[in-house]
Amino acid sequence: MNELALHLLDIAQNSIRANAQLISILIKEAPNEDQLIFKVDDDGHGMTSEQLEKATNPFYTTQTTRKVGLGLPLLKYNAELTGGSFMLHSETNKGTHLQATFGFHHIDRPFLGDIAGTLLILASNEKQSELIYTHQSPKGEFLFDTREIKQELDGIPLTTPEVRKFLMEMIQGNLEQIQISE
Amino acid sequence: MTKVRSLADLKKLKEEVQSKIKLREKGDHPENLIQIKVSMATCGIASGAKETMNFMIEELDHQGIDALVTQTGCMGFCYAEPTIELTMPGKQPVIYGYVDKQKAQEIIDRHIKMNELVDGIIPVNYKTIDD
Secondary structure, three states, X not given: OOEHHHHHHHHHHHHHHOOOOEEEEEEEEEHHHXXXXXXXXXXXXXXXXXXXXXXXXXXXXXXXOOOOOOHHHHHHHHHHHOOOEEEEEEEOOOEEEEEEEEEOOOOOOOEOOOHHHHHHHHHOOOOOOEEEEEEEEXXXXXXXXXXXXXXXXXXXXXXXHHHHHHHHHHHHHHHHHXXXXX | OOOOOOHHHHHHHHHHHHHHHHHHHHHOOHHHOEEEEEEOOHHHHHOOHHHHHHHHHHHHHHOOOOEEEEEEOOOOOHHHOOOEEEEOOOOOOEEEOOOXXXXXXXXXXXXXXXXXXXXXXXXXXXXXXXX
């Protein structure tokens, strides 16, 4: 996967599958420290220490539909490829914390991609998990909180075409102002 | 440059949309709606499920067809991603494999609008070799 947005779409679904109420996502662009930080924290059912140990093994998965689980291994590989690091902490019934750090100026660092589209897909998940997305860069910060949006919308579904278009423009517009890399 | 939209703008939009929604609501029970589930796990995402999903949402909206497009987990047909499950009201769900934009267009034009089955259906009884 060559877009961070695709990794985000993939990883955050793990949190949704873990029945998380709230998923906090952070993307921090720090070109001066040569870092791009990607963090996902959830309060889902977490993993046992045994599962945690095997989580980055591509031949381990908790799903029964197939025998491989590539989401985490691919992210880890991509992070380490760019001189970064990968950390995963989890506790049963408390939640999971993931942090991947990329080398910002490394030629193989995935570009950010379509963050707005990804957030909209995640926000309308079937389990009603809430999302807080924070984007930080030296130019500023942008916060997108689905709880705020849902309160404003007062029962109108996020998938309504007009609402979708509006949110897309809102996220894209805000990100354009602070985003540094593509 | 256009103004960046904020939560205050969302309030205005809400009032506009609310009246339109009331009109649509009659047929809003899930069983009366066309439902499309796009398989979106690592395998699907890597094969472009996101483009397929966005295309279907936009195309259905463009053609004025009311449908519920949602994402779902891996259906186990990783070799045929992107996969979608299409449920027409009152019918059994059908699973299509290798759904790129072109295939999605064909499914919308022929299956959804004309109720003809299109090539590329994965049979329900399909099992992997090991099963």
